[in-house]
Amino acid sequence: MNKLKTDVLVIGGGAAGMACALSAAREGVRVTLLEREARIGGVLNQCIHNGFGLQFYQQELTGPEFASRLMEEMQVENVTVISESYVRDINVRTKTASVLSPKGAYEIQAKALVVSTGARERPFGSLLIPGDRPSGIMPAGVAQRYVNLENYLPSKRAIVLGSGDIGLIMARRLTLEGVEVVAVLERMPFPGGLTRNIVQCLDDFDIPLYLSTTVTGVRGNGRLESVEISRVDENFVPIAGSQKTIAVDALILSAGLLPQVEEFDEDLEIDAVNRGFVVSNTCESSVEGVFAAGNNVAVFDLVDYVAAEGWIAGRHAALFSLGKNTSGDRVPVFRGQNVGVLVPGIVDMEEHLRLYIRLRKPMERGTVVLRELAMEKKFTFGVPSEMIQMVVNKEKLLPLMDSGRLTVEVL
Amino acid sequence: MREPRLFSWRGFSFGGAEMQTLVIGGGLVGALIARELTRYEMKVLLVEKREDLGQGITKANSAILHGGYDDPPNTLRGKLCAKGNRLYNQLAEELKIAVNRVGSIVVAKGEEELRKLEILLENGKANSVEGLRIVGRQELRKLEPGLSKEFDYALLCESAGVIEPWMVAIAASMNAVNNGAEIITGNGVVGAIVESKRAKRVKLSSGREIEADLVINASGLFYEQVSSFFGVYAPPVKLRKGEYILLDKRASTLVNRVIFPLPTAAGKGRLVVPTIDGGVLLGPTSVEFSDFFPEDVSTTAEGLISVRESGDDLIPGIDSPQWFLKSFAGLRPESPQKDFYIKKADELENFITVGAIRSPGLTAAPAIAEYVVGEVIGSMDLKLTPKDDFNPFIDERLRIKELPFEEVARLIEADPKYGRIICQCNEVSEAEVIQAIKDGARTVDGVKFRTRAGFGRCQGGFCSWKIASILARELNKDMSGVRQNSQNSWIINGKVRT
Numbered sequence: 048m049n050k051l052k053t054d055v056l057v058i059g060g061g062a063a064g065m066a067c068a069l070s071a072a073r074e075g076v077r078v079t080l081l082e083r084e085a086r087i088g089g090v091l092n093q094c095i096h097n098g099f100g101l102q103f104y105q106q107e108l109t110g111p112e113f114a115s116r117l118m119e120e121m122q123v124e125n126v127t128v129i130s131e132s133y134v135r136d137i138n139v140r141t142k143t144a145s146v147l148s149p150k151g152a153y154e155i156q157a158k159a160l161v162v163s164t165g166a167r168e169r170p171f172g173s174l175l176i177p178g179d180r181p182s183g184i185m186p187a188g189v190a191q192r193y194v195n196l197e198n199y200l201p202s203k204r205a206i207v208l209g210s211g212d213i214g215l216i217m218a219r220r221l222t223l224e225g226v227e228v229v230a231v232l233e234r235m236p237f238p239g240g241l242t243r244n245i246v247q248c249l250d251d252f253d254i255p256l257y258l259s260t261t262v263t264g265v266r267g268n269g270r271l272e273s274v275e276i277s278r279v280d281e282n283f284v285p286i287a288g289s290q291k292t293i294a295v296d297a298l299i300l301s302a303g304l305l306p307q308v309e310e311f312d313e314d315l316e317i318d319a320v321n322r323g324f325v326v327s328n329t330c331e332s333s334v335e336g337v338f339a340a341g342n343n344v345a346v347f348d349l350v351d352y353v354a355a356e357g358w359i360a361g362r363h364a365a366l367f368s369l370g371k372n373t374s375g376d377r378v379p380v381f382r383g384q385n386v387g388v389l390v391p392g393i394v395d396m397e398e399h400l401r402l403y404i405r406l407r408k409p410m411e412r413g414t415v416v417l418r419e420l421a422m423e424k425k426f427t428f429g430v431p432s433e434m435i436q437m438v439v440n441k442e443k444l445l446p447l448m449d450s451g452r453l454t455v456e457v458l
Numbered sequence: 459m460r461e462p463r464l465f466s467w468r469g470f471s472f473g474g475a476e477m478q479t480l481v482i483g484g485g486l487v488g489a490l491i492a493r494e495l496t497r498y499e500m501k502v503l504l505v506e507k508r509e510d511l512g513q514g515i516t517k518a519n520s521a522i523l524h525g526g527y528d529d530p531p532n533t534l535r536g537k538l539c540a541k542g543n544r545l546y547n548q549l550a551e552e553l554k555i556a557v558n559r560v561g562s563i564v565v566a567k568g569e570e571e572l573r574k575l576e577i578l579l580e581n582g583k584a585n586s587v588e589g590l591r592i593v594g595r596q597e598l599r600k601l602e603p604g605l606s607k608e609f610d611y612a613l614l615c616e617s618a619g620v621i622e623p624w625m626v627a628i629a630a631s632m633n634a635v636n637n638g639a640e641i642i643t644g645n646g647v648v649g650a651i652v653e654s655k656r657a658k659r660v661k662l663s664s665g666r667e668i669e670a671d672l673v674i675n676a677s678g679l680f681y682e683q684v685s686s687f688f689g690v691y692a693p694p695v696k697l698r699k700g701e702y703i704l705l706d707k708r709a710s711t712l713v714n715r716v717i718f719p720l721p722t723a724a725g726k727g728r729l730v731v732p733t734i735d736g737g738v739l740l741g742p743t744s745v746e747f748s749d750f751f752p753e754d755v756s757t758t759a760e761g762l763i764s765v766r767e768s769g770d771d772l773i774p775g776i777d778s779p780q781w782f783l784k785s786f787a788g789l790r791p792e793s794p795q796k797d798f799y800i801k802k803a804d805e806l807e808n809f810i811t812v813g814a815i816r817s818p819g820l821t822a823a824p825a826i827a828e829y830v831v832g833e834v835i836g837s838m839d840l841k842l843t844p845k846d847d848f849n850p851f852i853d854e855r856l857r858i859k860e861l862p863f864e865e866v867a868r869l870i871e872a873d874p875k876y877g878r879i880i881c882q883c884n885e886v887s888e889a890e891v892i893q894a895i896k897d898g899a900r901t902v903d904g905v906k907f908r909t910r911a912g913f914g915r916c917q918g919g920f921c922s923w924k925i926a927s928i929l930a931r932e933l934n935k936d937m938s939g940v941r942q943n944s945q946n947s948w949i950i951n952g953k954v955r956t
Contacts, residue, residue: 048867083882083920133879135863145863147887149874152867170917172784175703177757180786182942182949186919193923199937199950224954268753269946296951309708309915 049153053079053127054368055361056144056157058134061089062350063341063357064163065117066103070361071161072124076368078361079127079155081146087128088114089165090188091350093195096216098243102351113350129153139314139337158368159336161360162311162324166304166342168213174302178275181267187213187301194220202297206274207231208262212240212348212432214301219248221299228254229293234261234279237409239301240432241348262298263290271296306343318392320382321345327393328400329374330360331367338364345388345403348434352403356390359398373397378447383418383456385410387431394453400439406431406457413457419450429457476501480660480670482647482684484511486623487815488676489630490827496637497831499843503668504631504639505660507646509944510904512627515678516820517907518755518788519700520716520731520742521623524818525562525615527582527590528721534798534829539818540587542825543617549824552850553629555621558734562618562716563593563602565609565772574720575613582615589616604712604773618716620734623820624907632897633852637845641898642666644945647677650687657688657809672840674810674830679752679791681799681813690803692811693793697750698725700742700788701761703769705781706915709738712773719772726817728768730776735884735910737783740769740776746792755787783917792816800826802834810834855893855908859885880928881921883914891925895932902926903943926950 055071057064060082068080086092091099094110101107104116121128132148142160146153168186185201191213193199205226207214210233218228231249236259238245249256257276263285264275273294277285306323308315316325316333323346324332324339332339340360341353366373375397382389388405404415406429415424415435424437447453477500481492484506492504508514523546526539550557566575575592582590591614598605598612631641642662649661650673657673675692677684685692710732719727724744731739743761747754762785770777793799793814803809812830819826835842858866858876870877875889886909894908902918905911905925912918912925926940926949933940941947 048864083879131878133882133885135866135885147858147866147870147877147879149870149877151870151877152863154863167916168919170783170915170919172704172917173779173782175757175762175782175785177759177762177785179756182947185922189919189923193950194954197923197927197937198954200952200954201950203951263759266756267946269942269944270948 049151051153051155053077053157055159055364056155057161057163059163059165060087061165062091062353065121066354066357067161067163067340067361068126069117069121069124070358071365072126074362074365076365081132082130085131087118093191095195099350103354139334159364161364162339163341163357164307164343166306166346169302169305171300176262176265178265179267181269181271183271183296184298187217187299190217190299194224200224202226204295205297205299206293206295207299207301209301210239210256211301212244215240215244215248217299218254219252222252229295230255230257232257232260232276234283271298274298304346308343321388325392327377327395328391329363329395329398330356336367345390378452381452381454383454385457386455389455394447396444399441400444402437404435416456416458418454420446477671478669479672480668481674481676483677485514485516485678486512486627486823487812487826489627490823491674491676491830492639493630493634494827494831496634496639497844497848499845502639505642505645505662509644509901511631512624515790516623516627518786519820520729521620522716523619523621524821525618526585526587527578527615531584534800536585538822538825540585542822545824553633553852554854555625555629556734557619557621559619560715560732562615562718563612564718564720566611566720567608568610571720572611575611578613602714606772606774622734629852637848647684652688656807672808674812676812679789681811685811688806688809690805690809692813693799696792697747697789698792699745701757701765702739702741703765703785704783705738706783707736709776709781710736712776713738717772728765730769730772741765755789757785757787790816802838858887880924881911883916884910886911891928892932901941901943
């Protein structure tokens with residue numbers, strides 16, 4: 048067994064974890080990064096399309112390019128990476144972890160922890176769609192893995208359930224590789240993914256998008272043979288008589304991402320709406336010296352935001368590990384009307400505030416109001432799939448000292 | 459009157475040739491019978507039409523060891539359930555299968571329902587069920603704090619438990635093979651040649667024909683059909699479907715024991731079951747088919763709703779979508795007698811039907827195997843010669859999840875594959891996946907059922923492609939040849955670029 052001491056231990060080597068490891072290392076501390084796969088990069092490695100990096104690198108990159116760039120920068124900084132690793136046990140108070148990997152088992156003692164475990168895809172089974180249990184039903188990320196990294200085609204004729212970004216991107220990807228994509232279905236009355244992806248992935252390839260429609264049955268003896276689709280009412284109840292049977296051999300699911308918090312949620316506070324860790328704008332969780340960033344805080348729409356948050360987490364974790372107290376007075380953030388996902392949950396006065404907001408429903412126009420700061424931001428054509436970001440300099444956070452809270456609402 | 463040549467059959471010798479017994483059906487009943495037979499001097503063959511063992515009725519049921527208090531005493535069920543339950547202690551040691559005796563309760567409201575519990579208690583005593591008593595409100599609250607406050611009494615059965623039924627089939631057949639049996643999977647019985655009131659040869663779907671001196675039909679849902687191939691009567695089978703919902707481990711904080719409502723004429727009702735790997739199972743429904751659809755294990759919208767509602771009636775709050783992992787359905791065979799049908803054929807001298815193994819068939823299975831070999835074959839005037847070298851034990855398969863950290867560290871030093879965790883939800887290493895393949899797993903589900911890889915909360919999202927790749931590598935196959943479970947269940951359809 049190997050014993051390892053490190054200043055900052057980062058759990059998860061996706062965009063958040065890599066950016067975090069890099070920024071922590073640049074503060075001059077020892078950083079160890081744990082990654083479950085053989086190669087760091089997370090889902091970026093299989094996102095071979097472009098559209099990444101516009102904010103973080105001011106340059107449009109593909110997923111692998113974005114990941115490689117972070118990887119190269121990390122290598123310069125001597126970050127210790129343990130790939131194909133698995134955290135068997137972790138104590139967030141003592142900051143010790145028992146880790147397994149093919150290279151050996153490690154007992155790791157850290158001074159600060161960063162949890163950057165990302166999100167997982169919602170599995171088909173959890174949707175309780177009736178019918179048979181054939182092969183050919185897979186989350187879009189698994190289909191993407193097969194096509195982009197493993198060089199395998201998982202279908203001849205597919206339908207996509209859910210119009211989240213990865214579903215849209217896979218509809219295009221499969222089409223480009225000769226798979227007939229019959230349609231993309233979305234049970235909500237509006238699309239789940241970014242507008243640019245609706246245009247570039249569906250419209251440009253004549254793939255129909257059926258809104259307020261879902262899969263109400265799957266049939267197949269061995270392999271999927273057909274799906275039954277139905278229109279749904281505003282409560283998502285299938286409308287009788289609207290069923291259609293469509294012959295397909297694959298059902299690609301883009302039914303949402305779930306923050307991976309389960310190994311920590313007995314210790315770290317969880318936000319019921321975000322379903323991720325409650326963090327401050329210093330990315331600190333409810334336990335001192337434990338930081339979290341990325342899709343396990345809330346599911347972000349852009350990898351640039353994830354990397355930016357990872358970067359902040361890394362810096363604060365490094366400073367914490369050096370014994371430098373970087374946090375100041377803190378006030379809680381409250382959701383006002385029309386606000387769904389909201390990050391952060393706590394404002395720390397010693398750091399700039401980066402707010403990420405998802406609307407509860409599409410709004411033609413609206414105003415984000417930061418009530419106690421008397422600040423607002425107007426928008427047009429706001430949709431839940433696209434986060435609204437607001438940045439407030441820490442110098443302007445002073446009114447919160449008196450109010451003791453910040454309310455974010457959309458009017 | 460017996461044919462003269464039957465005398466040479468005694469002692470299992472046909473002019474020096476070894477007697478050959480064919481067991482049809484590789485569910486847990488067939489596998490345990492096959493294993494039981496390998497205690498004696500004979501060649502045992504087990505045929506299973508699916509790609510793997512234990513993938514029919516055995517796979518999709520409540521996975522419970524019942525106490526045996528509700529089966530009528532004058533039935534085979536009543537006779538074999540409590541005995542089977544006790545035999546699992548020994549089987550667990552011999553076959554290294556996990557048995558968790560969590561106990562069960564049957565819950566009741568008010569004095570009138572209390573009478574029904576008392577009847578069950580009396581019945582249980584008649585069936586010699588151990589660890590059975592009625593508890594009142596106060597104790598019930600302590601035993602099951604998550605139970606609906608509407609219930610006043612419960613029949614507590616301490617000997618009830620949960621297991622992985624498919625592992626019984628898999629482990630029993632591994633043990634049977636170690637003791638000389640041959641297992642033939644992916645081969646259904648399609649016909650038989652019967653001569654002079656004896657089953658002679660059995661035709662398999664692959665075209666292979668097997669000479670048989672004794673045939674045991676343990677074909678589950680298909681018992682009536684298979685017996686008819688031999689011209690043997692079996693009571694008409696009715697299929698019942700049961701739908702289930704599996705919940706995340708998180709739901710298990712609400713439930714300590716298997717929780718039953720009061721049984722009705724339709725069966726034991728819809729339960730809440732803490733599963734052996736830490737999850738919770740809700741169900742089953744019980745819907746009788748009007749016709750014989752043995753492949754229809756589809757779930758239905760109505761069925762799943764009723765499973766959710768009845769679960770929530772027992773444990774308020776358990777119907778919580780955040781915990782849903784999957785839904786599935788299983789079929790069970792029922793006969794008009796509502797009892798097991800275990801009988802030497804009247805029409806043939808060397809054929810036994812082990813049919814209508816409905817609930818509590820899983821619990822009774824080890825006792826069924828003993829009954830078939832001891833009483834049914836015993837009454838056939840055949841002298842069974844015990845083998846000196848029968849070994850009832852199989853080697854334990856390592857589960858690193860159950861080992862202390864230091865021990866896993868040592869294993870990794872010897873073989874790095876113990877450190878490569880393929881299923882991160884259930885902590886299953888690559889070495890365990892490879893062992894499962896060595897043990898006979900040929901499909902992704904074969905690995906899943908042996909190792910629990912893919913049973914967790916990501917439902918294979920992170921590991922299914924890895925397991926498929928390991929299967930392809932270890933079996934020296936192309937990925938397009940790897941299957942989820944059955945022959946048609948292909949996973950990938952060729953390459954993107956060649």
